[in-house]
Amino acid sequence: MAKIISVTNQKGGVGKTTSCVNLAAYVANAGKRVLLVDMDPQGNACASLGVEPKEGQASIYELLLGGAQIKEAIYPSVIKRLDVIPSTVDLAGAEVDLVYVENREKVLKEILKEVDSNYDFIFIDCPPSLGLLTVNALTASNSIIIPIQCEYFALVGLGQLMNTVRLIKKHLNPDIDIEGVLLTMKDNRSNLVNQVADEIKKYFNEKVYTTVIPRNVRLAESPSHGKPIILYDNKSKGAISYKALSEEFLRKQ
Numbered sequence: 001m002a003k004i005i006s007v008t009n010q011k012g013g014v015g016k017t018t019s020c021v022n023l024a025a026y027v028a029n030a031g032k033r034v035l036l037v038d039m040d041p042q043g044n045a046c047a048s049l050g051v052e053p054k055e056g057q058a059s060i061y062e063l064l065l066g067g068a069q070i071k072e073a074i075y076p077s078v079i080k081r082l083d084v085i086p087s088t089v090d091l092a093g094a095e096v097d098l099v100y101v102e103n104r105e106k107v108l109k110e111i112l113k114e115v116d117s118n119y120d121f122i123f124i125d126c127p128p129s130l131g132l133l134t135v136n137a138l139t140a141s142n143s144i145i146i147p148i149q150c151e152y153f154a155l156v157g158l159g160q161l162m163n164t165v166r167l168i169k170k171h172l173n174p175d176i177d178i179e180g181v182l183l184t185m186k187d188n189r190s191n192l193v194n195q196v197a198d199e200i201k202k203y204f205n206e207k208v209y210t211t212v213i214p215r216n217v218r219l220a221e222s223p224s225h226g227k228p229i230i231l232y233d234n235k236s237k238g239a240i241s242y243k244a245l246s247e248e249f250l251r252k253q
Contacts, residue, residue: 001117007124015213032121037124039060061087083119094132094133106136142176146161180207
């Protein structure tokens with residue numbers, strides 16, 4: 001059975017999708033069977049892996065509303081052993097559509113049960129909010145990875161996220177835990193960055209990955225080419241960091 005991991009932070013612009021895509025790519029490159037589920041209506045995760053469903057093709061939206069079978073919505077990515085369930089802009093309306101569905105918080109969990117024996121890891125790229133889509137992802141997951149940008153406002157809203165996780169644990173998914181906390185977009189020229197990093201480490205202790213993701217132009221460029229950093233520029237600082245993160249992640253399994 002696959003280990004299901006949500007990559008989540010309701011604060012946008014923290015490197016959430018970048019981290020989900022590149023960690024999944026390096027884990028697959030290490031020989032693991034990986035599925036990435038794009039639960040963000042922006043669809044950036046699937047596009048970053050060269051997967052953009054055409055009109056009429058199944059996506060996570062159709063799966064959530066019972067309009068397709070899961071095997072119709074799984075596509076191969078540009079990385080060997082890494083499959084993708086893509087998102088489209090239609091997903092933006094799913095929160096409203098799901099309101100009337102029975103056990104609406106557990107729809108994704110039931111869907112993934114059909115394929116979890118086919119993979120070692122399933123990564124879910126959550127939207128930057130704490131709505132029903134994120135609740136579905138957290139209810140389906142064994143654990144979460146929280147990317148946090150190394151800046152002053154990084155801790156703002158973090159309490160809200162942790163409260164949501166506590167509520168999910170209490171009412172919907174007692175087994176969910178924090179897989180790890182990832183410091184992203186680190187600029188070593190700033191003293192404030194180190195202070196913020198220290199505060200995060202005090203809060204999460206050993207859950208904070210030792211690997212830190214730097215600010216890197218090549219990381220920012222790669223999605224527009226439909227490639228993760230391992231294919232776009234595997235010698236860049238960003239690539240070296242995500243490779244190190246994948247190794248740290250796999251050691252902890």
